[in-house]
Amino acid sequence: MKRGKAWVLAILCGTFFFAGHADAAKVHTVKRGDTLWNIAKQYGVPLKQLKQTNRKGDLLYPGEKLVIPNTTSITAAEKDLLARLVHAEAKGEPYAGKVAVATVVLNRVDHPDFPNSIREVIYERSGGHYAFTPVANGTINKPADHEAYRAVEEALAFRGLGNGSLYFYNPKTAKSNWLRSRPVTVVIGNHVFAK
Template identity: 70%
Template sequence: MTAPQSKANAATTHQVKTGDTFWNIGKKYGVPVKSIMSTNNKTSHLLLVGEKLVIPQNVTNAEIDLLARLVHAEAKGEPYAGKVAVASVVLNRVDSSLFPNDIKSVIYQKDQGYYAFTPIQNGAINQPADTSAKEAVKEALAFRGMGNGSLYFYNPKTAKSTWITSREVTITIGNHRFAK
C-alpha cells in the first residue's frame, strides 16, 4: 500500500547534506519516505550532496498535533517503539478502505456509540503531547506504507472484546498487542 499523495502542494525544499538519508529527511519533516521519493522521481536511495528535494506536505500540523496527543494518551509509559506503532495504526486506518480517510475522522470515529480510542471517551486527548509522542508521530509518518499493516491495538490484560482478541497479532510491544 502506498502513502496517499499530498493534500497540498509541496511545503518546502530540502538541500541534501553529507550524511542525509531518505529516512532521516522523512523523520525530520514527518513525511513518508515513499512520498519524498515519488515526488522527486527517485527510484533508488542515492542522494547527492547539494541536490534539492521537494518535500511534499501530506499531513497538516493540526493533524500531527492531534495524532501526537492520541499517542501520548494511548501509549504513555510504553516503549518508544510502541508509540510509533500506535501512530502507525492510525495512519494504516487512514490508508485502509475500511476506515475514514483522514487522521481526525479516524481518531474521532464512533462505532455503536463508542469512540474507537479510549482517550476520546475519557478526555485525555485534550492533554498536550510530550516530545516522545511528537517524535514517534514523525517516525510513523516517515515509515508510512512500509509496515505490517496493523489496524488495531489492545492491552490483553484489559481488553473486554473477544472480537479484538480474535484478530491476527502482528507484533507485541510493551503492554500492547497490534493486530490486523
C-alpha cells in the first residue's frame, strides 16, 4: 500500500515538474496605453482566448500581469498564403470585407466539417472544383498588398468572435442555389457572408 502511494506521489510530482517546463507560459506586464487588442496582436493570440485565459473584461491597469495563452501558432508561410487569398478574393472591397474573407478561412480551420490547416482549407477541392476561385485561376500566386496582411492579423486576433461565417459569395456572379440558401451573417461590399 505504501509503495502504491509513493508511485502516485512520484507521478504527480513529475507531472507538475515537466508540465511547468514544457508549457512555460509567457506573461505580459501591462504598460500605460496597452489594449487587449494590441496585446493579442503582439503575441499572435486570439483576443477571445486572451480574455478567457485571464478572466478579463475590457479594462487593463498598468503593472497588471496577463498570462499569454499557448496557441497553435500560424507560420509565416500560412499568413502569406492567407494574405494572398484575401488580396485575390477581396481586391477592391472594403477593409472589413478583407478581414471577413480571412475570418471565413480561419472559421473553416476551426470547424469539424473542414480541413484542419489554412493550407488545406485554401486548396480544398470538392466535386472536382477548388473552394476558392483564386486557386483555380492562379491569382493566389500573386503577392498580397500591405492591407491584406493587416486584415489577416486582425482576423487572427479576433479569431473565434463574430457570426461564424463559413462561406462568402458575390450575389451577382454566384450560381449555386445551395450557397444562396445558407443563413446570411453579414453583407460587406460586394460579398455576402453566410454559415
